[in-house]
Amino acid sequence: MRDAVTTRSALVMLGVLLLQLGFALSYMGAFHAPEPHKVPITLVAPPAVEREMVARLDALPGDPLQVTPVADRAEARERLLDRRTDAALVVDPARRTDTLLVASAGGPSATTAATEILQEVARAQNRTIVVRDLRAPSAGDSRGLSSFYLVLSWTIGGYLAASALNMAAGSKKPTLRRTLVRLAAMLPYGFVSGIGGAIIVGPVLDCLPGAFWELVGIGTLVVFASGAVGVALQSVAGTVGLGLTILIFTILGNPSSGGVYPSSLLPPFWSAIGQALPPGAGTTVVRNTVYFDGNATTGALWILGAWAFGGVVVAILAAALREGRKRRGPRTDTAAAAAV
Structure with a gap:
């Protein structure tokens, strides 16, 4: 029995439980009683x-x-x-x-x-x-939620791709070389994801017709930002990093994004954080690009770019510092042995 349930696996299950309860609290806290405010x-x-x-x-x-x-x-x-x-x-x-x-x-x-x-x-x-x-909204987007669900699929796809790359390597914290390869891999993955999403909401379902290549570009940025943050957090915190990514993008980011209820109908906490997180910024960019000729998208694009850039910087710094410590370790041991 002790071999079946180790301390590590018990801690992982506790983490999953906390994410599950956080999911319920965040979504129901945001949506259970929408009240207009300003x-x-x-x-x-x-x-x-x-x-x-x-x-x-x-x-x-x-x-x-x-x-x-x-x-x-x-x-x-x-x-x-x-x-x-x-x-x-x-x-x-x-x-x-x-x-x-x-x-x-x-x-x-x-x-x-x-x-x-x-x-x-x-x-x-x-x-x-x-x-x-x-x-x-277009006839295929009668409730105006297609932008939200499209960005939801992109953000989840981005951090799951980062997690898959991490698990394929045995969930070990990556070297600098592997980190660079993973970040580079997120670009073509994001581009293909952007094309796939634009095809689904355009020619296939006619939810968000028009602006095909604009949606491809937005999708590439959203997926890359999500994936870069996923690579960074897993580089810093290992398996726990996936939980942190889910917390940021899904538990906090989605209910506050303005996709279901705008910030003016959300409680203060969710209203304050919504447009600072990638799901909210992405939903704003997609919706305003498709329906409003790209008006009021500059700030949201900067937010997405900042998350992407921040993810790249943190991932590279974490891997570089880890390799630096490994190189100094043997030298320190050799110097100590020589002194003896």
Whole structure:
């Protein structure tokens, strides 16, 4: 019995249990009770009405909306398609009907939340709201989740590939040469993964049509970033490094990514970390590239690049330092023997 369950295997099982419980806590903590908080909306109203409307919306309990007044409908439309706002309310004081401009391709959850709040406010004033969707998801992406699931597959594929390379070598911490080979291998693997993902969501399922080569490039970057971090953490911490990678990308990164609920509907912790992690940055880049002509993607691309670069640097430094210690070890032993 003692041979069957060693201390090491018991510790591994404990680690898996902690990851399992962390998975349940993170996903249910993020999704169990979504509440709108400072959902960004734009307001177009005559000066005589604007101040009163802003005050009324800002005074709603729980601060569900963050209102930015603009001069006209054209500016509101521009902000919406540039991804600087989730909805734009155009008030017509001469009529009892106002217009709400939305772009549900940017995330139906935020659009729905803003619409429900504003319709409730309108009903209290005996007014109605007509909703006009300026950028709806494609027919094959009816719930707007394809970007999230595509990036999910890329991130998991990246760190599983890094883990497979590690297990193929006996789960030993790699030498500098092996580290360089593994990092180099992640580039063609990422490129093939990007092509495969773009084919599936494009020609095969028609979920995210268009922007084929842009998706290939994004997929290559996402997979390489995930794989480089996986190589780095396993180089530093061995088998534990895989658990840390799963913690970062899957347990923390996926529920906070904004794929299911945007940051304005998530609890503070998940809202704060979402766009700083690769799943959130990747989902933003894919969604905004496919539906919004690449608007508001620069910051997310920098985040992905930083994770990729950081993974490469940490992996190489860890392997180089380990080899340096090994070289100094025999020299130290020889010097000690000579002194004796």
